[in-house]
Amino acid sequence: MSTIKKTVIKDFEGRKIREYLKEELGLSSRLIKGAAIDKRIFVNNKAVKMNYVLKENEEVLINLCKEESQNITPEPMDLDIVYEDEDIIVINKRPNMVVHPTKRYQSGTLANGLLYYFKETNQKCIVRLVSRLDMDTSGLIIVAKNQYAHMELSKDMSQNNIEKRYLSVVHGNLENMEGTIDLPIYRPEGEGVIGRVIDERGQRSITHYKVVKRLADRDVVECLLETGRTHQIRVHLKALGHPIYGDTLYGYEEDSEIIGRQALHAYGLDFKSPRTKKSLSLRAELPEDIKKLI
Template sequence: MDAFTLEWKVSSQDTGKLVREFLKEQSISKTALTDIKFAGGGIFINGRSVTVRHRLIEGEVLKVVFPPEKPSLELKPENLPLQIVYEDPYVLVVNKAPYQQSIPSRESPTGSLANALLYYYQSTGLDVTVHLVNRLDRDTSGLLLVAKHRHIHHLLSEQQKAGRLKRTYEAVVHGGLEMDSGTIDAPIGRKDDSIIEREVREDGQRAVTHFKVIEKFRNCTHVQLQLETGRTHQIRVHVSHIGHPIVGDDLYGGLLVEIGRQALHCQELCFWHPMYQKEVVFYAELPEDMRELLEKATL
């Protein structure tokens, strides 16, 4: 694969700026500039190598060549099913199946979405590593955003920090919610006696989840949820906190009734494409097990 490059034609407004200043405005970090300088990249004006101290002149073509990326030796490629919703030279949007980890762990080094992505990259000639912008719990299904280069990952991560990476979920929760819509604003932190569980606690990080009822049934409710923040297990902790744990989420008080995992699915993903400079939105229908759960709830 060719090296990842970015290119700009210098405008009159940028004339006189140092290359360093201009690239900072393009959200290229100091770390990235250090890598470009020492790890095999380069900065060029009209094809001639320059330093970040070069002053730009209108009409010049500035080109940045990023150093090559190599995947971690610990991540093994695996030929696993992969449902790609969207792909371009910069990003992938994947519909992750339930019962699959986003990344491998010490206990489960294989079978993850990252393993599958690495195999896909290598089979299509992409010599890059895997950059997941967001992650989903093993038993949560739905849309997940992947950057094909560390700089794109940096840009999208900045969006995520600013709350511009919008994710909408659907879930089936126990019981009937009193309100048809509302906001749960409650800080979340790690539970003292667990390395996995989170809980609402005063010393936690601020966490905000918006919810809207889609349909009420006799013993459960189909809800839509939108994250304003992205804390670990946020939706699961928040709905449990208000007394309506997700069906199948036995870690947070849900019952494994008619489904073998928490009934939670990332249904919509919306973000600003940093290279095409436009907002893009993607959808993923509910998986079969959640559709069956809702059908049984109507009986």
């Protein structure tokens, strides 16, 4: 069971439990309301209402698990689980896999596989994505198992406290071995438009890069995202004149004969556990199709 348990200190004696949950535990009003309705908030092992007045040294416990469902069909799937605890699961997503069902892809998505895994391991969880990857990008994805973990990690993501590292293989050799790309990315108007462009009307977008391996006609480039725009790395590397191999949207269509998708892999995540604040540093090995390029 995923729970948060804490002993009341003197500073909160005489305060209502609602205030304690918001101020001491940092829980959102929405999470508190849902837990209160479901009677998942306890003091000394007894369910309490939100007007309960606390005493020093009482034990407060909130059960983060609740009965939830998603309109997604569970499907058996071979998942590469890099890390798992009671709050999160981190998956090394294979290439050519959609993360969440869409009108076009109702089956075979990561969410389908995760729901099956949760069911088989008796975990009452739905899929709460903290990070996402394009269908053809492989690598690490964080999924929260409960509302609290999702809230905390989403906040960390918005405050740039989750470090996301990627490896890509690009056409040609970059002029500088390392640097920062600070160019705004804009989504052009129009129905069905997928690609993004560099345009002053867009959002500020920052990518730090470093060439980690140089070959005669290509570079292996590590990218560290400071912002997280759609297609950010792909658009920024194209702007430097060095599109990613296999990226037929921003590069060359003939690349599809060399590699069947963009050579982009989310290999590293550094962040803190939402509950314990323990530092986590997770890595995922390059998949075989990218290894063959280098």
